[in-house]
Amino acid sequence: MLSILLAVLALIIAGVSVYFGSELLRENILGFLGTNTLPPQFEQQLTDIVVGQGIITIATFLVVAIFIVILLENMVIKPLKLLSTTIQQFGSGLHAVDIPDSKGAPHEIDHIFETFATMAKHVEEARSRDEEMSRIKSDFISTAAHQLRTPLTGIRWALEAMAKEPMDEGKKAVVADALEKNKQLIQIVRTLLDVSAIESGRYNYKFEPTSLPDLVTKTIEQLQEHATRQQVTVRYTPPKYSPDVKADKERLRWVLINLIENAIRYTPPKGSVTISLEPTRDRVFISVHDTGIGIPDHERHNIFERFYRGKEAAKMQNGGNGLGLYIARNVVRDHGGDLDFKSNEAGIGTTFFFSVPVAT
Amino acid sequence: MAEETERTVLVVEDDPILKNLLGNTFSGRYKAMYAGTGVEAIQYLEEYKPDIILLDLMLPEMGGFEVLEQIRAREDELKNVPVIVISNLSQESDQEKAKALGANDYMVKAEVAIEEITSKIDTFFQEA
Numbered sequence: 001m002l003s004i005l006l007a008v009l010a011l012i013i014a015g016v017s018v019y020f021g022s023e024l025l026r027e028n029i030l031g032f033l034g035t036n037t038l039p040p041q042f043e044q045q046l047t048d049i050v051v052g053q054g055i056i057t058i059a060t061f062l063v064v065a066i067f068i069v070i071l072l073e074n075m076v077i078k079p080l081k082l083l084s085t086t087i088q089q090f091g092s093g094l095h096a097v098d099i100p101d102s103k104g105a106p107h108e109i110d111h112i113f114e115t116f117a118t119m120a121k122h123v124e125e126a127r128s129r130d131e132e133m134s135r136i137k138s139d140f141i142s143t144a145a146h147q148l149r150t151p152l153t154g155i156r157w158a159l160e161a162m163a164k165e166p167m168d169e170g171k172k173a174v175v176a177d178a179l180e181k182n183k184q185l186i187q188i189v190r191t192l193l194d195v196s197a198i199e200s201g202r203y204n205y206k207f208e209p210t211s212l213p214d215l216v217t218k219t220i221e222q223l224q225e226h227a228t229r230q231q232v233t234v235r236y237t238p239p240k241y242s243p244d245v246k247a248d249k250e251r252l253r254w255v256l257i258n259l260i261e262n263a264i265r266y267t268p269p270k271g272s273v274t275i276s277l278e279p280t281r282d283r284v285f286i287s288v289h290d291t292g293i294g295i296p297d298h299e300r301h302n303i304f305e306r307f308y309r310g311k312e313a314a315k316m317q318n319g320g321n322g323l324g325l326y327i328a329r330n331v332v333r334d335h336g337g338d339l340d341f342k343s344n345e346a347g348i349g350t351t352f353f354f355s356v357p358v359a360t
Numbered sequence: 361m362a363e364e365t366e367r368t369v370l371v372v373e374d375d376p377i378l379k380n381l382l383g384n385t386f387s388g389r390y391k392a393m394y395a396g397t398g399v400e401a402i403q404y405l406e407e408y409k410p411d412i413i414l415l416d417l418m419l420p421e422m423g424g425f426e427v428l429e430q431i432r433a434r435e436d437e438l439k440n441v442p443v444i445v446i447s448n449l450s451q452e453s454d455q456e457k458a459k460a461l462g463a464n465d466y467m468v469k470a471e472v473a474i475e476e477i478t479s480k481i482d483t484f485f486q487e488a
Contacts, residue, residue: 138451141451142449142451145448145449145450145451146418146448146449149448149468149469149470150375150378150448150469150470152470153378153448153469153470154375154377154378154381156470156473156474157378157381157382157385157473157474158377158381160473160474160475161381161384161385161474186470186471189470190450190471193450193451197451197452
């Protein structure tokens with residue numbers, strides 16, 4: 001395309017220069033002879049010369065143009081096209097591709113080829129390193145799950161068996177405490193494995209139309225005992241109508257459990273936790289409000305970090321491990337939303353909120 | 361009651377302590393047989409024709425997935441024996457794989473109380 005354009009352009013330039021050239025020549029001759037007209041035979045000869053010269057000039061221009069075009073085509077355009085195809089191939093899979101031969105191309109083009117080859121090699125190396133890391137991580141998850149959980153299972157089952165034996169109240173309490181601590185450890189292992197799974201991209205979501213009001217109701221039922229123990233009132237009025245959302249039921253329930261459990265955990269006795277659902281046309285907004293200890297502004301950016309625990313939160317020995325919000329935010333983001341919160345200065349409470357898209 | 365002790369549970373578990381703990385809980389409730397490897401599991405399956413199998417996944421000699429595969433590929437009536445996978449592998453992919461291979465249920469070992477296992481077994485027996 002470019003070549004044809006160049007050829008046509010060369011032709012036009014040649015034509016125009018011959019035309020103006022011949023006019024100039026004619027005027028010069030007339031001026032030299034001091035007349036206005038030439039005898040007819042001179043006029044004829046002059047025309048012949050001009051036309052002959054014109055043809056030679058145009059032909060020369062054309063040959064040169066064609067030569068340039070061919071040269072351009074072979075030395076620049078072809079190699080660049082080849083490179084562009086190769087880049088496309090590489091881009092679609094990031095797998096090693098054969099770098100085409102750039103022999104005969106000018107040094108600059110050759111340099112582009114070399115640069116691309118080097119880059120492709122680095123990218124390819126990074127990709128396989130990435131795959132290797134992901135494999136190691138997955139192996140680690142399986143190994144850790146097995147190595148840590150097997151002894152924890154033994155302790156759990158042994159304590160459970162022991163708890164059924166007749167014994168005095170004091171001993172019973174000791175066994176119950178041990179069992180509680182054992183369960184905490186099991187929970188931590190579970191959370192760590194969840195984090196590893198999230199980070200290695202191994203969470204396979206199953207999105208399906210999900211009723212949020214049902215999910216919230218069930219979650220609250222599940223946490224009611226915890227709330228009663230903490231003397232926290234959980235309030236929730238389901239909306240009259242709420243469209244199904246596109247969600248992974250189990251994962252979303254996990255997020256709700258974490259947010260509501262957190263809210264209960266950090267709310268002093270006699271306080272309350274309020275859950276509200278607000279359906280709009282495209283999304284359903286969910287918020288969990290508590291009257292708890294609040295999150296100071298300077299901790300705003302840290303609380304979603306892995307293992308981070310607020311200063312006040314860390315003082316409370318309540319089973320928090322600094323991972324819940326990190327995972328929750330990741331899960332919400334994978335649902336196409338974001339998890340955020342508003343909090344007044346410590347003591348007045350916190351509201352966590354996010355939204356999920358309506359199922360189509 | 362007498363009828364219930366007739367039921368045979370094949371426990372496939374390589375950890376001796378977990379095996380004992382399960383054994384103590386099962387004694388008096390079911391007739392329990394124990395296999396410590398995948399190969400043993402297949403052998404005992406044929407020998408004792410259990411009513412249900414509790415199957416661990418990470419086993420020496422032959423893994424639990426393969427045991428499951430072999431059971432479901434059988435051509436006799438043992439093919440349909442209910443299998444509850446009870447493993448400490450909790451990745452979704454493992455659970456899906458087990459279900460796809462024909463596991464009737466999947467429990468993450470550390471996360472269930474021993475009583476939950478017996479009530480799960482009882483549920484299967486009631487349905488049978």
